Amino acid sequence: MFTIDSFRKLKRGPQVVLFKDASFVSCFSGLQSGDVVVDVGSGSGFLASYLGFIVSPGGKVYTFERREEFARIARQNFEKLGLQNVVSLIEGDAVRRKWPECDLVTIDAGGGDVLLKKAFNALKPGGVAVGFLPNVEQLKVFQEKGVKLGFKPFKSTEVFDRNWLVREQGCRPENTGLIHSVFLCFLRK
């Protein structure tokens, strides 16, 4: 077991992917040990790290990051979590690089047009591409482009993690919190 707590100590540059969303990505794509993931847009490396724990041992996560400062943060985080042999950070534009054959592609980055085509080509048959889309319009475009490329969309969702205060004096949901992070769109090759 790894611990969610260990992620709390990590550095945060850009907005991090939340566990509520990462857990759905792993589950509904059917990820498991030995799988290969291509992750576009490392950010602080939270998603790549979580997926890294799931594909270990024997699997691999290749994560692309264009911005140098994010890449540095992400790399430090992979090391802190002991994932440096599972997660490979590739600095630079994912569009221009060669992608390995893979089981899952996660795209948390703007301009997904060319990315989806590269994803389709890199994925094994039955493999899954997941988009992280803040707006509904992006969700729609992501799915439409996917369908044109030959993907089969099988799930579009938003995930709520509604935490409760369980106390002697009374139980209730927390008063304020996160209402929206992203829409998730799952496409199968």
Added chain:
Amino acid sequence: MFTIDSFRKLKRGPQVVLFKDASFVSCFSGLQSGDVVVDVGSGSGFLASYLGFIVSPGGKVYTFERREEFARIARQNFEKLGLQNVVSLIEGDAVRRKWPECDLVTIDAGGGDVLLKKAFNALKPGGVAVGFLPNVEQLKVFQEKGVKLGFKPFKSTEVFDRNWLVREQGCRPENTGLIHSVFLCFLRK
């Protein structure tokens, strides 16, 4: 990768644990390959199966089921998914059996009193017990009993998987669906 679709073909006896909840259990407990799980209340075996995919290879899920007809359904499902070497079904009352040392205990069964004590004793330090509680009162009792035994509660939540229809003519959430399954309560030893 395994596929969520393969679960669709499984037999269903009692109410099955949903992927939305199973994914949170796996993620927030920090489950990964090689871990050992004790699952109390197999039901149709959906949760044990999902966790079985996550702990493979090298890990193990021991799942207890008292009712013969559920045990038969669950066993068939483990075989259909090719998990017979990962998931061990133990017919009978979990309270009376010896439990292996484990990383995660999942309890989807009534009368959790003695179960939580057995869970505490079986778990490795840092291990996690997760309760599936339909009602708020059960959530409260589960956490209170856990605290008395020495567990540290770190998350109580309800998970929503709000599916969207993404269509040329317009995007919107599905009109009707599941509003509530269970509350999840996470305790750490």
Added chain:
Amino acid sequence: MFTIDSFRKLKRGPQVVLFKDASFVSCFSGLQSGDVVVDVGSGSGFLASYLGFIVSPGGKVYTFERREEFARIARQNFEKLGLQNVVSLIEGDAVRRKWPECDLVTIDAGGGDVLLKKAFNALKPGGVAVGFLPNVEQLKVFQEKGVKLGFKPFKSTEVFDRNWLVREQGCRPENTGLIHSVFLCFLRK
């Protein structure tokens, strides 16, 4: 007081507006006794009836319905509720009719383009137009058109009415139910 129960006995033709949505329309537009409402798309007359109770006495609801069979159902419902002097049903196309000066316009109908212009012209300064929009795209178009006409959008929302089972043996939300009806868009002149 009127009773929500009295609506249960009404005839239902098309999809009815729900109380959860009608209550928000009344509240966030600031409707009260004496106000005048133009309601486009009577349907079964549920929204017009609820608003009729709020504007009584002294107020008036003019409700347009193009389809003869819906108009008949709505008219019967207004009579059953004793609202025949408060709610006036106008059979025919709202686009081609003259509208009275009003405080609130509610639009639960397709093709809102010309309707919004008529709404703007009929509304008193400070008056409110509310759109019932099933899809996000419609929500966006409604607001954009409104802004072009000079409306000030002040609220776009979706309303959840999450009912609970409160029982001796335990409290929990209902298991299944409505997840989505419409998005509401509020524009002020």
Added chain:
Amino acid sequence: MFTIDSFRKLKRGPQVVLFKDASFVSCFSGLQSGDVVVDVGSGSGFLASYLGFIVSPGGKVYTFERREEFARIARQNFEKLGLQNVVSLIEGDAVRRKWPECDLVTIDAGGGDVLLKKAFNALKPGGVAVGFLPNVEQLKVFQEKGVKLGFKPFKSTEVFDRNWLVREQGCRPENTGLIHSVFLCFLRK
């Protein structure tokens, strides 16, 4: 029409009742012009004010507040909204005062035991008592006590007002916000 905006300029002492909840109270109790309301726990007077607009003209809201500083704030707010002839503030303990015959009782106060009995006696047949309950345990006790007194519970709910950002560049729900205020419990005499 009154405007929601006018409430923005009011003074706020204690936690105010939200429009999302006030609108449900008005709608599901069937409140309308001419009705009489007893409101226990004025707080800053937001609920009494909203209900005051609904029962005008001809109706009346009697609102009890024990704490002097809240009573002063509430009174100022009623005056700012021009409701001084509709809403009567009664300083002191609602338990010890005589209540007028009424159509609706709203209880946003601790120790509802004696209050519910007084509510039952003051309500006309068919009248409604609504509790504002932060915790599930309070919701349960409120309903149970109501049933013992002869009330018929007809709705327990939590209301979500999920606001959306509708923008040229993309539509999405607001990222953070209110997740929980209170549970509402509706009892009919």
